[in-house]
Amino acid sequence: MQTESVHITPYRTYAWVLIALMTLTLITVTVTWINLSALTVAIALIIATVKAYIVLTYFMHLKFESSLFRVFVAMVLMIYVLVILFTLSDYLLR
Amino acid sequence: MAAVFGAFVLGFSSILTGLNFIVTMHRMRAPGMTFFKMPLFPWALYATAWIQVLATPIVGITLLMIIAERWLRIGFFDPSLGGDPILYQHLFWIYSHPAVYIMILPAMGVITEIIPTFSQRRIFGYKAIAISSLAIALVGYFVWAHHMYTSGMSTTARWIFSLLTFLVAVPSAIKVFNWVSTMYKGSIQMAPPFLFAVGFIFLFMIGGMTGLSLGALATNIHVHDTAYVVAHFHYIVFGGVGFAFFAAVYYWYPKMFGRMYNFKMANWSFVFLFAGFNLLYFPQFVIGIMGMPRRYFDYLPQFTFGHQLSFFGALLLVIGIVIMLITLASKKGAKAPDNPWGGRTFEWQIPSPPPVENFEVMPELKENEGPYDYK
Amino acid sequence: MEHRDDIGAKLGMWIFIFTEILLFGGLFLVYAIMRNRYSVEFHQCAHHLNAFIGTVNTIALLVSSASVAMSITAVQKGDKKTAVILLFVTLLCAAVFMVNKYFEWGHKFSIGLYPGSQLMLTLNHGSIMFFSLYFFMTGLHMFHLIVGGIILTIVAIKVQRGAVNAGSYVLLENGGLYWHLVDLIWIFLFPLLYLIT
Numbered sequence: 312m313q314t315e316s317v318h319i320t321p322y323r324t325y326a327w328v329l330i331a332l333m334t335l336t337l338i339t340v341t342v343t344w345i346n347l348s349a350l351t352v353a354i355a356l357i358i359a360t361v362k363a364y365i366v367l368t369y370f371m372h373l374k375f376e377s378s379l380f381r382v383f384v385a386m387v388l389m390i391y392v393l394v395i396l397f398t399l400s401d402y403l404l405r
Numbered sequence: 406m407a408a409v410f411g412a413f414v415l416g417f418s419s420i421l422t423g424l425n426f427i428v429t430m431h432r433m434r435a436p437g438m439t440f441f442k443m444p445l446f447p448w449a450l451y452a453t454a455w456i457q458v459l460a461t462p463i464v465g466i467t468l469l470m471i472i473a474e475r476w477l478r479i480g481f482f483d484p485s486l487g488g489d490p491i492l493y494q495h496l497f498w499i500y501s502h503p504a505v506y507i508m509i510l511p512a513m514g515v516i517t518e519i520i521p522t523f524s525q526r527r528i529f530g531y532k533a534i535a536i537s538s539l540a541i542a543l544v545g546y547f548v549w550a551h552h553m554y555t556s557g558m559s560t561t562a563r564w565i566f567s568l569l570t571f572l573v574a575v576p577s578a579i580k581v582f583n584w585v586s587t588m589y590k591g592s593i594q595m596a597p598p599f600l601f602a603v604g605f606i607f608l609f610m611i612g613g614m615t616g617l618s619l620g621a622l623a624t625n626i627h628v629h630d631t632a633y634v635v636a637h638f639h640y641i642v643f644g645g646v647g648f649a650f651f652a653a654v655y656y657w658y659p660k661m662f663g664r665m666y667n668f669k670m671a672n673w674s675f676v677f678l679f680a681g682f683n684l685l686y687f688p689q690f691v692i693g694i695m696g697m698p699r700r701y702f703d704y705l706p707q708f709t710f711g712h713q714l715s716f717f718g719a720l721l722l723v724i725g726i727v728i729m730l731i732t733l734a735s736k737k738g739a740k741a742p743d744n745p746w747g748g749r750t751f752e753w754q755i756p757s758p759p760p761v762e763n764f765e766v767m768p769e770l771k772e773n774e775g776p777y778d779y780k
Numbered sequence: 781m782e783h784r785d786d787i788g789a790k791l792g793m794w795i796f797i798f799t800e801i802l803l804f805g806g807l808f809l810v811y812a813i814m815r816n817r818y819s820v821e822f823h824q825c826a827h828h829l830n831a832f833i834g835t836v837n838t839i840a841l842l843v844s845s846a847s848v849a850m851s852i853t854a855v856q857k858g859d860k861k862t863a864v865i866l867l868f869v870t871l872l873c874a875a876v877f878m879v880n881k882y883f884e885w886g887h888k889f890s891i892g893l894y895p896g897s898q899l900m901l902t903l904n905h906g907s908i909m910f911f912s913l914y915f916f917m918t919g920l921h922m923f924h925l926i927v928g929g930i931i932l933t934i935v936a937i938k939v940q941r942g943a944v945n946a947g948s949y950v951l952l953e954n955g956g957l958y959w960h961l962v963d964l965i966w967i968f969l970f971p972l973l974y975l976i977t
């Protein structure tokens with residue numbers, strides 16, 4: 312089973328990814344100083360999702376694994392989002 | 406609290422089993438066995454394994470929250486601390502409805518093995534059965550709140566969950582249709598495993614149909630928390646899972662222990678179990694609709710006859726189980742051949758009982774062979 | 781020959797990670813519903829959390845995640861020394877995180893704010909919920925961080941001894957995956973608890 316070609320990610324990539332993640336962190340922190348009322352949480356969540364996407368793709372190597380892994384991750388996240396939506400269909404519409 | 410923690414640890418065993426099955430089926434299939442050449446029992450286990458992996462953590466965190474509530478007064482579910490008891494119901498059923506599918510899916514897989522073997526016919530609609538297992542697992546994940554129609558949920562949520570519950574019936578019905586179609590024009594061998602398998606189909610159909618009437622909002626409100634629900638549940642979990650389990654034991658017993666059992670006795674055990682089961686649970690549908698609530702030991706006079714029937718049914722059922730245990734415990738059976746039923750899956754190609762390491766040479770599935778190549 | 785299946789091992793690790801995601805997922809669901817119910821109180825209570833410490837911790841975790849990922853590159857290149865140093869950096873960041881958390885929690889405890897305390901029970905329902913979620917979520921996250929730290933310590937020792945090397949490093953990859961999971965959860969915890977002021 313050791314025949315698959317090994318993908319070695321250069322240090323440089325990780326450095327850039329780290330810089331991107333730090334920048335996003337600083338953005339979310341600064342955004343909270345501006346009062347955007349209802350949008351605040353939405354922006355925070357969107358930025359967090361982008362960060363999570365970057366971590367999954369590069370740090371967790373999803374980009375270089377077989378597509379099976381990506382399919383599984385997408386499926387699990389989809390199921391989780393649906394669970395949230397269905398539960399909220401109770402709480403938000405009471 | 407110790408019990409809650411015990412349940413939490415038990416969750417780990419369920420998760421790890423599922424994890425093991427998924428990885429095994431992805432990485433360790435026999436040469437030549439593609440996913441769509443896998444027997445349908447493993448297919449059912451594959452769908453089950455995903456439910457175990459994805460549903461158990463939810464009950465895991467719920468149990469941790471209960472421990473926190475009892476121990477640290479972190480009352481997520483305690484109204485006096487601002488918590489929400491209905492939220493507990495949601496979290497509980499997000500796991501506990503799929504848990505029913507953890508039970509029934511392997512049972513369906515067993516039936517899918519037994520029917521073609523004893524009909525000596527290729528399974529009808531192989532892919533439809535395989536995919537329907539996955540569909541049941543997937544849709545079954547999103548129907549949990551049909552247990553909560555009377556809890557004060559929003560109307561929108563109630564009809565959404567009612568709709569989704571109806572959807573689960575589709576893949577289940579596909580399976581039933583395919584089992585029956587497999588028997589069509591087959592050379593049927595009326596051995597005990599087959600008897601239990603057809604018993605399963607009959608009982609599962611009653612259980613499934615009554616499940617639909619429970620999934621419908623209006624009828625559900627009427628029969629909620631009555632004996633009707635008890636009867637439905639037992640038709641699925643005893644008539645379904647239980648009978649499939651008995652079928653599986655009778656089917657693989659020769660392979661497991663290298664010995665046959667007494668067919669006559671086994672058939673009698675079926676007669677008693679089947680008659681006893683129906684006599685025990687069918688009256689509960691009737692008294693349930695009449696208004697007999699569940700979880701009460703006492704009842705009004707008009708329910709007396711129903712309860713008496715149930716009582717005699719329970720007696721017959723116990724007799725059936727005793728006969729079965731005697732049959733299986735007996736050591737007088739003849740030595741079992743390698744393949745007593747003429748099965749085609751790999752386990753019938755090795756000696757009974759299987760030697761250590763099971764296969765001396767790696768079994769292989771040829772290019773144009775399938776798991777159910779009967780004549 | 782010994783049977784080895786690195787992809788299988790990784791697949792198993794990923795499935796385990798799914799269970800962890802759903803474990804925290806249940807908590808985030810509780811958070812969503814409680815926040816919806818007590819949004820005003822959540823806003824007020826978030827002021828009591830120190831966003832600066834939170835930011836420092838976020839950065840510590842991000843750096844630690846990057847250095848784990850880099851240590852895999854180092855092992856693949858056969859550079860044992862760098863790999864061990866990078867893992868050490870990770871553990872150091874974890875230690876920074878823990879020390880910060882110690883002071884953060886310690887301060888709350890010193891003013892009498894902890895689950896089941898007298899002060900806590902006098903607060904309004906929304907505030908009780910916020911601090912309950914805060915302690916429960918960060919506590920569970922911290923538990924995972926400690927477990928991840930132990931795993932990475934063991935892996936670092938194995939790298940040092942050569943048991944994890946350029947030919948066989950799936951243990952490091954899986955340990956890394958677990959560590960990234962810890963980071964992933966914090967990425968969502970941080971804005972939801974500290975930044976909703």
Ligand SMILES: [Cu+2]
Nearest residue numbers: 502549551552
């Ligand atoms: Cu259900």
